[in-house]
Amino acid sequence: MATLEAPPPIRRRETLDQAVIRFCGDSGDGMQITGGQFTNTAAVFGNDLATFPDFPAEIRAPAGTLPGVSGFQIHFASTDVFTPGDRVDVLIAMNPAALKMNVADLKTGGILIVNVDNFKDVDLKKAQMTSNPLEDHTLDGYRLFKVDLTKLTRAALKDLGLDAKTMDRCKNFFALGMCYWLYNRSMDTTTRYLEDKFKDKPQIIEANKLAMKAGYAYCEATEAFQVSYEIPKAKLPPGRYRNISGNSALAMGLIAASQKCGLPLFLGSYPITPASDILHELSMYKNFGVLTFQAEDEIAAVTSAIGAAYGGALATTTTSGPGMALKTEAIGLAIMTELPIVICNIQRGGPSTGLPTKTEQADLMQALYGRNSEAPLPIIAASTPGDCFWVALEASRIAVKYMIPVIVLSDGYLANGAEPWKIPQLSELPNFPVTFRTDPEGFQPYKREAQTLSRPWAVPGTPGLEHRIGGLEKQDGTGNVNYEPLNHEHMVHLRAEKVQRIVQDVPDVVPEGDAEGDLLIIGWGSTYGSITAAVRSKRAAGKKIGQVHLRWLNPLPKNLHDVMKRYKKVLVPEMNLGQLVWVLRAKYLVDAISYPKVQGKPFQVSEIEAKIDEVLQ
Amino acid sequence: MNATTYSKKDFQTDQEVRWCPGCGDYAILSAVQSVFPDLGIPKEKFVVVSGIGCSSRFPYYMNVYGFHTIHGRAPAVATGLKLARPDLDVWVATGDGDGLSIGGNHTIHMLRRNVGLKVLLFNNRIYGLTKGQYSPTSEFGKKAKSTPYGSVDRPFFPLSLALGAEATFVARSVDVFQPHLKAVLKKAAAHKGTAFLEILQNCNIFNDGAWETLTERDVKDDHTITVEHGQPLIFGKTKDKGIRMNGLNLEVVPLGNGVSEKDLIVHDERHPNPAYAFLLSRMDSTPGFPTPLGVLRAVDAPLFETGVNEQVQQIIAKRGKGDLGKLLNAGDTWEVK
Numbered sequence: 004m005a006t007l008e009a010p011p012p013i014r015r016r017e018t019l020d021q022a023v024i025r026f027c028g029d030s031g032d033g034m035q036i037t038g039g040q041f042t043n044t045a046a047v048f049g050n051d052l053a054t055f056p057d058f059p060a061e062i063r064a065p066a067g068t069l070p071g072v073s074g075f076q077i078h079f080a081s082t083d084v085f086t087p088g089d090r091v092d093v094l095i096a097m098n099p100a101a102l103k104m105n106v107a108d109l110k111t112g113g114i115l116i117v118n119v120d121n122f123k124d125v126d127l128k129k130a131q132m133t134s135n136p137l138e139d140h141t142l143d144g145y146r147l148f149k150v151d152l153t154k155l156t157r158a159a160l161k162d163l164g165l166d167a168k169t170m171d172r173c174k175n176f177f178a179l180g181m182c183y184w185l186y187n188r189s190m191d192t193t194t195r196y197l198e199d200k201f202k203d204k205p206q207i208i209e210a211n212k213l214a215m216k217a218g219y220a221y222c223e224a225t226e227a228f229q230v231s232y233e234i235p236k237a238k239l240p241p242g243r244y245r246n247i248s249g250n251s252a253l254a255m256g257l258i259a260a261s262q263k264c265g266l267p268l269f270l271g272s273y274p275i276t277p278a279s280d281i282l283h284e285l286s287m288y289k290n291f292g293v294l295t296f297q298a299e300d301e302i303a304a305v306t307s308a309i310g311a312a313y314g315g316a317l318a319t320t321t322t323s324g325p326g327m328a329l330k331t332e333a334i335g336l337a338i339m340t341e342l343p344i345v346i347c348n349i350q351r352g353g354p355s356t357g358l359p360t361k362t363e364q365a366d367l368m369q370a371l372y373g374r375n376s377e378a379p380l381p382i383i384a385a386s387t388p389g390d391c392f393w394v395a396l397e398a399s400r401i402a403v404k405y406m407i408p409v410i411v412l413s414d415g416y417l418a419n420g421a422e423p424w425k426i427p428q429l430s431e432l433p434n435f436p437v438t439f440r441t442d443p444e445g446f447q448p449y450k451r452e453a454q455t456l457s458r459p460w461a462v463p464g465t466p467g468l469e470h471r472i473g474g475l476e477k478q479d480g481t482g483n484v485n486y487e488p489l490n491h492e493h494m495v496h497l498r499a500e501k502v503q504r505i506v507q508d509v510p511d512v513v514p515e516g517d518a519e520g521d522l523l524i525i526g527w528g529s530t531y532g533s534i535t536a537a538v539r540s541k542r543a544a545g546k547k548i549g550q551v552h553l554r555w556l557n558p559l560p561k562n563l564h565d566v567m568k569r570y571k572k573v574l575v576p577e578m579n580l581g582q583l584v585w586v587l588r589a590k591y592l593v594d595a596i597s598y599p600k601v602q603g604k605p606f607q608v609s610e611i612e613a614k615i616d617e618v619l620q
Numbered sequence: 621m622n623a624t625t626y627s628k629k630d631f632q633t634d635q636e637v638r639w640c641p642g643c644g645d646y647a648i649l650s651a652v653q654s655v656f657p658d659l660g661i662p663k664e665k666f667v668v669v670s671g672i673g674c675s676s677r678f679p680y681y682m683n684v685y686g687f688h689t690i691h692g693r694a695p696a697v698a699t700g701l702k703l704a705r706p707d708l709d710v711w712v713a714t715g716d717g718d719g720l721s722i723g724g725n726h727t728i729h730m731l732r733r734n735v736g737l738k739v740l741l742f743n744n745r746i747y748g749l750t751k752g753q754y755s756p757t758s759e760f761g762k763k764a765k766s767t768p769y770g771s772v773d774r775p776f777f778p779l780s781l782a783l784g785a786e787a788t789f790v791a792r793s794v795d796v797f798q799p800h801l802k803a804v805l806k807k808a809a810a811h812k813g814t815a816f817l818e819i820l821q822n823c824n825i826f827n828d829g830a831w832e833t834l835t836e837r838d839v840k841d842d843h844t845i846t847v848e849h850g851q852p853l854i855f856g857k858t859k860d861k862g863i864r865m866n867g868l869n870l871e872v873v874p875l876g877n878g879v880s881e882k883d884l885i886v887h888d889e890r891h892p893n894p895a896y897a898f899l900l901s902r903m904d905s906t907p908g909f910p911t912p913l914g915v916l917r918a919v920d921a922p923l924f925e926t927g928v929n930e931q932v933q934q935i936i937a938k939r940g941k942g943d944l945g946k947l948l949n950a951g952d953t954w955e956v957k
Contacts (some may be wrong), residue, residue: 291942473688565673
């Protein structure tokens with residue numbers, strides 16, 4: 004006999020090709036960890052993805068206030084992903100301040116999950132809100148889910164004997180569990196993470212696991228969500244993948260370089276946002292023979308690297324714009340003494356202290372010209388988080404091959420952003436073993452190799468090669484101090500020529516998209532994703548567009564001018580007031596159009612699309 | 621050539637020495653060139669690193685590896701070099717402007733870390749290479765190019781500063797006291813850790829006679845005291861004065877009339893409390909007190925470059941030598957087919 008039961012809720016699963024989620028809350032709410040976990044899970048599942056962590060410079064601004072809001076956005080898809088996404092499909096807001104700062108980016112009809120326990124009058128006041136948005140119909144355009152995140156988390160953890168504060172710290176994992184249900188994701192990756200990260204704190208593991216499961220079960224049990232989503236695996240090129248951030252990739256690239264050139268890696272660094280993670284990461288890799296030196300200041304960071312390079316190490320220094328400013332005199336010394344160091348500038352908003360946690364690419368001119376006198380050096384820029392690995396490796400190879408300091412430009416967006424990265428086979432990495440000069444016969448410290456113009460690397464401790472170097476002008480060949488006018492002019496030309504010779508190692512550019520046409524977009528650095536996505540969509544709409552993304556900014560690829568001539572117009576989007584465009588216009592006399600953006604935020608795809616339309620009108 | 625058969629000549633370069641005639645730097649160069657052959661170190665292991673200033677031209681005249689860096693940064697360059705190459709014998713040549721003004725930060729942190737460097741601080745109490753501005757060791761009220769009406773800032777006592785920065789070896793000598801200078805140079809060379817040697821040096825162009833009360837034959841014995849480990853603090857032309865403790869202060873006392881050597885401080889350069897060396901380092905600021913020469917303090921402390929490199933070896937022993945393939949494949953990975 005049939006029993007009378009309530010019918011099961013009609014639940015639907017929809018398959019989508021992509022989604023954008025943003026977690027936002029107080030700096031202390033653990034939004035970066037939550038976002039990072041969702042990212043790893045999506046990566047391990049096999050989606051393509053891009054992330055955008057966006058956090059304030061203050062470690063803990065007063066709780067609940069607007070300056071304290073921290074966010075993490077992830078765009079994951081079964082198709083190619085180039086950017087973290089312009090607008091979000093799902094917004095998780097842990098308090099009114101987070102809601103206020105982020106809701107404008109939520110798509111109309113998008114899912115909005117709020118922690119109602121944090122919407123009391125006092126919370127609204129901290130967010131400078133005069134009425135409660137959960138009641139005043141301002142959120143009517145969204146699918147609003149009011150969840151007692153704090154209460155439900157406490158209820159889930161009530162048997163663990165934890166204090167309220169500790170329980171409340173787990174509410175981000177309740178929200179994470181909800182999102183895992185919403186996108187039909189396994190909780191295994193995060194469970195593994197918890198068990199590894201807190202292996203000495205079993206109670207913390209248990210509490211977070213319980214909170215996450217409770218969030219998942221809440222969605223399963225309540226009928227709030229009628230639809231859940233599936234986003235199938237992306238079709239990435241075959242291989243083994245991992246999720247990687249730009250700073251991690253850069254650190255690993257330096258280690259790879261050290262292994263491939265056979266020299267120990269030395270890092271001199273001073274803590275600075277957003278570069279410090281490279282120092283942290285390399286400090287963990289001492290079993291690779293890495294020497295990390297947290298110097299007393301930025302100047303000691305670079306000069307210690309110069310000292311280590313003089314002694315025969317693969318030496319590097321990592322910093323951001325203000326630190327670069329402090330290092331400039333020493334970089335001139337490395338140019339003058341022709342010692343190989345790799346200088347990594349993880350750019351941030353400026354000038355001065357500027358926007359420490361926000362991204363910008365306004366240090367190009369500083370890299371090119373920010374030193375006294377004629378002091379050119381090679382500059383290479385990374386285009387994606389994973390590319391930071393290859394750029395660090397290539398910069399190291401060029402530095403030791405040409406005996407020259409090399410600047411690597413990354414930025415806050417690449418540094419903290421993540422993407423799935425195809426792990427290279429060791430055989431794909433270039434070998435570039437270094438040989439020091441040991442033969443005293445005919446030795447001169449500034450006698451040059453004909454093709455690269457590099458001088459011999461003669462390290463202290465080598466019998467018979469005792470010599471003196473320094474910042475005073477040199478006589479070519481002997482390296483003796485020399486003040487003669489024509490020798491100085493010769494040396495100025497020679498140092499410039501040395502940089503230009505690197506073009507031998509710079510591949511010609513091959514435009515993506517149309518090989519000729521109405522518009523060429525030239526970019527560099529972290530704008531790669533936004534430009535690529537915009538070019539693809541506009542080409543799909545029938546526009547004739549080519550795209551060149553420069554890796555070497557000095558020297559520029561030798562065919563760049565020829566490529567530019569194949570298009571009617573040239574557009575240069577940059578997160579500065581037009582620095583690369585200035586160089587291109589000056590060097591090639593081409594009427595390139597600048598598209599500047601300096602908001603501490605990456606370009607949205609739609610912004611570049613709109614600019615393309617405007618330029619092609 | 622092996623290390624034991626060097627002569628002074630082996631450490632001279634073919635470069636024309638370009639200090640002003642009569643400069644105290646010549647005497648310091650000569651003393652160092654005389655001492656290096658006796659240290660038992662292969663010539664190619666020596667490196668002299670300098671900053672900017674008259675004193676910093678030093679490396680060009682020493683026939684060893686040399687690096688003339690930028691203003692104030694020699695300790696930082698040398699620290700990087702010593703970390704990467706602990707096998708080298710690295711000397712830093714600097715001055716009162718280079719090491720105590722523009723490079724003051726690097727100087728104190730080098731001392732704090734106890735990097736195995738020998739530091740020769742040429743103190744002439746003036747900026748020479750920029751032609752005569754007052755320096756951080758110039759006396760209060762100094763009239764110089766940039767202070768025509770007298771300086772209004774107080775000087776550093778370089779050895780007090782070094783002791784405050786946790787220096788493990790602090791010593792002083794004078795350019796013209798060649799036997800003493802050579803002896804102290806040898807002690808500095810033997811010290812494990814940062815050896816900080818202040819060398820009082822005369823700039824006969826811009827600050828001539830800055831140290832003449834310490835060097836003139838008829839007055840020097842009353843104005844200096846040569847400290848020797850285990851010996852009482854006695855000075856004066858006829859060895860008639862001593863120094864004893866009086867509460868927390870030092871006191872100059874004439875010997876005789878019931879005051880004997882037994883009442884005086886016996887110099888202990890290895891005293892664990894740096895306060896004693898600190899008192900010595902600045903006592904000559906009080907009228908009637910002599911300027912101490914010799915090794916004020918020499919104690920043992922862990923070496924920075926040893927600590928850094930041992931940690932690397934310990935981690936390698938514990939975790940095995942780094943494997944690049946494993947590093948790249950660490951964490952969550954997945955296969956795309």
